[in-house]
Amino acid sequence: MLELNAVHAHYGKVHVLQGTSLKVADGEAVGLLGRNGVGKTTTLKSIMGLVPATGGNVVFDGTMLTQIPPHKIPGTGIGYVPQGRGIFPTLSVRENLEIGLPKAAAEETLAHVFERFPRLKERLRQAGGTLSGGEQQMLAIARCLVLKPRLLILDEPTEGIMPILVQDIRREIAAVNGAGVSLLLVEQNIKTALKLCSRIYIMEKGAVVHEARAEDLKNDRETLHRYLGVTV
Numbered sequence: 001m002l003e004l005n006a007v008h009a010h011y012g013k014v015h016v017l018q019g020t021s022l023k024v025a026d027g028e029a030v031g032l033l034g035r036n037g038v039g040k041t042t043t044l045k046s047i048m049g050l051v052p053a054t055g056g057n058v059v060f061d062g063t064m065l066t067q068i069p070p071h072k073i074p075g076t077g078i079g080y081v082p083q084g085r086g087i088f089p090t091l092s093v094r095e096n097l098e099i100g101l102p103k104a105a106a107e108e109t110l111a112h113v114f115e116r117f118p119r120l121k122e123r124l125r126q127a128g129g130t131l132s133g134g135e136q137q138m139l140a141i142a143r144c145l146v147l148k149p150r151l152l153i154l155d156e157p158t159e160g161i162m163p164i165l166v167q168d169i170r171r172e173i174a175a176v177n178g179a180g181v182s183l184l185l186v187e188q189n190i191k192t193a194l195k196l197c198s199r200i201y202i203m204e205k206g207a208v209v210h211e212a213r214a215e216d217l218k219n220d221r222e223t224l225h226r227y228l229g230v231t232v
């Protein structure tokens with residue numbers, strides 16, 4: 001459903017993405033790993049049109065995303081939760097969820113979301129910025145889900161979240177995927193990536209350098225050590 005073909009991107013003169021290619025199939029959960037600064041966030045931004053591709057292309061269900069204006073990209077069926085969550089801190093939980101939602105559909109859609117995120121229902125009038133880190137992440141994910149995406153893109157959803165809540169977030173994300181939404185997940189927490197994803201790409205210096213099934217990568221000490229610096 002999603003395909004990046006040799007995507008290049010620059011920040012000014014700095015050539016950050018140097019031919020990134022990857023694919024996400026219908027219903028699949030795919031992880032994108034790599035050390036800090038290798039270009040994972042930039043890859044996601046290039047999909048969303050937030051950083052223009054200076055070469056290559058991005059195709060989603062037959063639409064060439066690199067040829068449409070960025071504000072039209074969410075409407076093609078992609079939900080994006082940026083690193084640092086991107087919720088509106090001074091708006092209430094309800095207002096955060098209602099942004100971009102057609103009025104007629106609001107009540108029904110929200111009821112559906114609250115079934116999945118009961119904690120948010122209890123905090124509807126609370127300002128987004130006063131929620132805990134884990135709750136803010138749930139709000140950021142819920143905000144995407146009200147728009148019923150077919151692909152959810154998450155940039156380090158467990159970053160800065162209390163370890164005890166990481167499991168909760170992981171469970172929510174797994175449930176979203178279980179309901180048929182494809183996932184593209186950037187994670188520093190390798191355990192989370194291996195649990196949620198069936199296939200993993202590893203990036204280095206602006207390009208994908210390794211691709212593996214999660215179950216194989218789990219036992220591939222050498223690759224984990226070489227590209228991610230972890231010892232298992």
Ligand SMILES: Nc1ncnc2c1ncn2[C@@H]1O[C@H](COP(=O)(O)OP(=O)(O)O)[C@@H](O)[C@H]1O
Pocket residue numbers: 011014016034035036037038039040041042043
């Ligand atoms: N807005 C920006 N302006 C200039 N350079 C940037 C900007 N954002 C990121 N970079 C640089 O681009 C590279 C890739 O960054 P990023 O995609 O955020 O990496 P990752 O998400 O893998 O940590 C890094 O060297 C980073 O310093």
Ligand SMILES: [Mg+2]
Pocket residue numbers: 040041042083
């Ligand atoms: Mg990043």
